Amino acid sequence: MSPMHGSGVRAALRISRRNALRSKRRSALILAMIGLPVALAVFSLTALFALAGTDRQHYPIGQADAVVTGAHGWAGLTQDAWGNAQDAQGNGVSAQPGEGPFTQAEVTALLAPGSRVIPAARGTFRYLTPQGYETGEIRQVDLRDPMSRGTFRLTEGRLPVAPGEAVVSAERLNRDDAPAVAPGVTLLVGEERRPVRVVGVAMFAMAGIEPTLATFPGSLPADAFGPVDSELMSRAWLVDSPRPVTWADVRRLNAQGLVVGRAVIDRLPADESPSRVSDLVRAVPWVAIMLLEVVLLAGPAFAVGRLRRSREFALVAVQGGSPAHLRTIAIADGLLFGVVASALGAALGLVAAPLATPLLEWRAGVLLGPFDVPWAGVAMVAMLGVVAGLLAALAPAVAASRTDPVAVLSGRRERGRERAGRPVLGTVLVVAGTAATIASAGHDIAWTATSALVTQLGLVALVPVFLAATARLAARLPLPLRFAARDAVRNRGRTAPAVAAVMTAVVALVSVGVAGHSVVAQRSVLDYAQAPAGALQVTGPDLTPELWDRVRSAVREELPAGVPLIEARMLATRSGAPLYAFVPDDASESHRMVVSDAAGSGGLLVGGEDLLRYVLRREDPGAVAALREGKPVVLNPDVIRQGEVRIELAPATGEEAPPPLTLPAVGVRPTGQGWARVVVSPEVAAKNGYAAVTCMLVVDPADFRTPQATAGRIAAKVERITGMAVVRLETPQTPGDTLFLVVLGIAAAVLVLGMTSVATMLAAVEARPDLETMSAVGAAPRVKRAVVAGQALVIALLGSVAGVLAGLAPGVAAAWRPAPFPAVVVRADGTTTMVPADPAIAIPWALIGLLVVGLPLLAALGGAAFTRSRLPLPRRRAT
Structure with missing residues (x-):
């Protein structure tokens, strides 16, 4: 009988099962060595890589049949299956002045009879919290409607039921300053400071930019979300259609000026396949390394089993068993343990994935999507586990086939046959x-x-x-x-x-x-250093004047009497919304990202003579005189052209930027390191129609070198006041x-x-x-x-x-x-x-x-x- 015959393999597996039950501790060890990596890989495939949908650009449709947006004047546009639209010239479409959005009645009339629509909008807003201002995405939609099901999960409190109510995202609540937007807090949103009360906490599905807040319809006016945008779906409608939306429907709606976002699933291109294949290819070396480690870990355990069963192998040999028989009996251990461990490991990973998903979602603050088992990946991982078991048992099986029955049965040591071999292959x-x-x-x-x-x-x-x-x-x-x-x-x-x-x-x-x-x-x-060595800075461009008063008092309480506290401000609109400045880097008026700007002002600071001395690092009567005359002091004279400096401004919320500010200026180079680009007086800001809001408090090391302990006490006090201010003592940190x-x-x-x-x-x-x-x-x-x-x-x-x-x-x-x-x-x-x-x-x-x-x-x-x-x-x- 051939050892590889079906009955021979079954007999070898029965022998292996009997020995596994006899040596329970060794069997458990081998099962753990093979099964745990399989469980970890299956868990990763099913839990960690689960994403809620594939659309990363458009509004999440949930249980809706489609999401549409449009404006008068968009007639004749074309789009792809994802909702990317363009006009006849191939340009993106967005509402132009005078092109108002469709009304709810107009959208309903263009859809199939019996369709139902609800408004949905989203945009970026600046809102006031008890700890200062924040900027975030706000989604306005009725979360109670069945069409919103699947886009969120309520975790605390209740859903909004009336205008002026909202839920906050769990991701926002996970931040250190979470109490600023916790349930029960009333926020003031937008330039008009409309009150919105937070009544609950929700996790939102990952689809583009997850919202910070979701408000009930009517909480914010429709025009506050800006013009209609086909890509952002800033002002859209969720559609509940009595019949499936076909591609012919999409083309008909395009002709009327409506864009349908991700409506016809069967028309979606399979553009994820290459990325998935690429991910699998990139994972091959890591899986191979894991397989190698499993083989090497389990190999000694199989060798222990082979040693303990040497008398059994010797008895089989003296009864006529060939080396192939012995090898089959020994390698059956690898097959048995590989199959059982892989099955148990895959089952453990599949069970652990849905159990761990809520914890992963809680840590991430977003929904990971429905539980979906990638059976092909699970089967591949389980197969690798079986292969690992076979490879781990291969060397002990070869050793078993060389059993010397006379030496084993007489109690003598077997003659070893291992050789170091030729190192040519290994060296290569x-x-x-x-x-x-x-x-x-x-x-x-x-x-x-x-x-x-x-x-x-x-x-x-x-x-x-x-x-x-x-x-x-x-x-x-x-x-x-x-x-x-x-x-x-x-x-x-x-x-x-x-x-x-x-x-x-x-x-x-x-x-x-x-x-x-x-x-x-x-x-x-x-x-990089953000201030002169030894300087103490308290920055917070989003704090209110009342919070700055409390922070200023807390800082002064810890400083010796008479130590000046320098105040730096930044330009703002008349309503107090901060403006980011873009100051030229050189005479070509090119701009670079200002990553070293601790104040968040863009390099333009509003202040007095003490601030000028701080940024220049010296007393300069000429610069002081220019500041008093109402001229900005520019620390890089090369950017001054014809006696003027041109400064571009941008709001923090992405609204329409104000016109550039061109001012007569004086150039003064600082001594050593400079910590601003331009310094202007508050009078100059007011003269040009801008306000100035506090963004930073500074203790100049030339006046007082703040000890580390004092800085720690100041940071603790400021943290109790607001979590949106940063206290930094400029010291070398590793x-x-x-x-x-x-x-x-x-x-x-x-x-x-x-x-x-x-x-x-x-x-x-x-x-x-x-x-x-x-x-x-x-x-x-x-x-x-x-x-x-x-x-x-x-x-x-x-x-x-x-x-x-x-x-x-x-x-x-x-x-x-x-x-x-x-x-x-x-x-x-x-x-x-x-x-x-x-x-x-x-x-x-x-x-x-x-x-x-x-x-x-x-x-x-x-x-x-x-x-x-x-x-x-x-x-x-x-x-």
């Missing part, structure tokens, strides 16, 4: 993988992972060579270490997977540690990553010590005859502890050292890429220049020291501590 893979890793620096992280995987495969092939070299180096070491090294070489089939598993885990930890530590170092390089390194250290301890302990227990079992011989010749009881400690030290040290050396290259390659944000150079005149930030490479020496020194020693101490010191006596066996 290591060289090729390392070269590819170096070449991947600065490119997509998936290329780095792929090249690191090639290097890992080569190192796994070279582990027997490393073991042989270790044994030669240990020739002059004490007996326990010498015995451990030679025992590792003699039993390469058991030791090599354990060392490779430790090495693979350490490679991943070192790579992540180097990349993460380098990101923190790069962040410290990108951190961002830390202690928590990140601690997490990596804990993961390293769990993985390295866990894998080492399994391999050490197996080594102790196999070394029992040698220990018996030592006892017979008079070895002291402590020898056994020393031998076990040496075995643990060899496995952990060799795996950790090889892993650290192999993990540095991918870690550096992952970190060797431009920073996500450019470095900011602030010149002496207050202007900023952004330049690409050079990669910063930082090695986490503490983590490497733990891996190379701490954990191997801890593994050795653990092996000695949990081993009985009493040596076994030789046993006589009947012959």
Whole structure:
């Protein structure tokens, strides 16, 4: 009978099931090693990557059949299935002056008979909270209507039922200053300061920009949402149609001037398929690394089972069983455990995903969408789990096929047949993988992972060579270490997977540690000063005058008497809405993003002589005289043209910008670092029709150098007043990553010590005859502890050292890429220049020291501590 015949496989599986039930602890360990990664992968596929819909541009339709918008004068437009519209010239459509939106009656008349519509609008508004002003997206729609079902979930309070009521998003409520917009708070929205009371909290589905507030229809006037916009759906209608909306209906409505957003599902292009395929391709190296780790982790456990069943294999062999029979019986363990663990892991992941979805939604503050099982991905992950089980059992199965029945049944040690082999393939893979890793620096992280995987495969092939070299180096070491090294070489089939598993885990930890530590170092390089050294700044451009009075009093309470408190303001409309200024960087009147502007003013500050002295860093009578004459003081004289400076203004809410401000100016260069671009007096602002609102309070270090303790007390007091103000003491700060390194250290301890302990227990079992011989010749009881400690030290040290050396290259390659944000150079005149930030490479020496020194020693101490010191006596066996 062929061992691969159906009945032979069934018999092997029955034998494997019987042995699995007999060794419950080992079976549970193997099931956990294979099943937990499968459960984690399935959980990630079903929970973490679930998105609520695919449309990221238009209003969420919920249970509606369509969402439409339009204006008189749009007749004859065309659109695609997603609702992207254009006119006959191919330009986007938006309402022009005089092109009013359709009314509810007009929209209803254009739809199929029996259709029902409700208004829906959204826009960006500035609103006043008890802690200051905020700006956010407001959606106005009746959430009680069935058409809104699926776009939100009420988590607290109730839904709005009348104009002037709203619900706040859970994402907004998760912020530190959540009480500012909590249920029960009344907000004043827009320029007209219409009162809106928050009556509940809701999670909103992810579809474009999630709203901060959802108000009941009529809370805000329709024209407050701006002109009709086909892309933003700023003023639209949700449609409940008695019959499906067809593509012919869409074309007919287009001819009348209506845009239908995501109406005909069967006409939607499958534009997500390439991205999904791309995501799967990018995930291949990570899945392969996980598969390799599972194989290396479970391999020693299967080897333990093979060793314990050696007498069973010997009995099968003496009864006529061929090596193929023995190999089939042993590899049936991998098949059985792989199938059972994969099934249990997939089931656990599928059960955990819907249970964890509410928690994930609560943390994110948004709905993740309906629970959907990607069965193809789940099947692929489960299949990989089965393959991992088979691969993990492959080496023990080969060893089982070489069982010497005479040696096993007579109680003698089997003659080992493992050889180090020729390191040609491993060397080629290591060289090729390392070269590819170096070449991947600065490119997509998936290329780095792929090249690191090639290097890992080569190192796994070279582990027997490393073991042989270790044994030669240990020739002059004490007996326990010498015995451990030679025992590792003699039993390469058991030791090599354990060392490779430790090495693979350490490679991943070192790579992540180097990349993460380098990101923190790069962040410290990108951190720029926002004020002179020692200056104390309290910034809050969205605070009301009443809040500023309370903040000002709190700051003065902590400062010594007589210390001046400089006040900086920014331009605002007559109603008090702040205006952001765009000041030219140079004579070409080009503008750069002002990322160093702590006050949020755009570089234009309104203030008096004390503010001018602060930004100039010196006393300048000429600049003071110009300020008194009503001329702006420009810190970069090059931008003054024909004695004037041109300043563009923009409102914070995206409304229509006021005309540029052109003023006669005087240029004065600052001493050292400048902290503004232009300083104007309040009289100049008022003369040109603008108000000035406080945006910053400053304590000049030339007047008083604020101690850290004083700054801490001021920050605590300000935090109790409002969460929308920032207190900053300008001192050199180095961002830390202690928590990140601690997490990596804990993961390293769990993985390295866990894998080492399994391999050490197996080594102790196999070394029992040698220990018996030592006892017979008079070895002291402590020898056994020393031998076990040496075995643990060899496995952990060799795996950790090889892993650290192999993990540095991918870690550096992952970190060797431009920073996500450019470095900011602030010149002496207050202007900023952004330049690409050079990669910063930082090695986490503490983590490497733990891996190379701490954990191997801890593994050795653990092996000695949990081993009985009493040596076994030789046993006589009947012959």
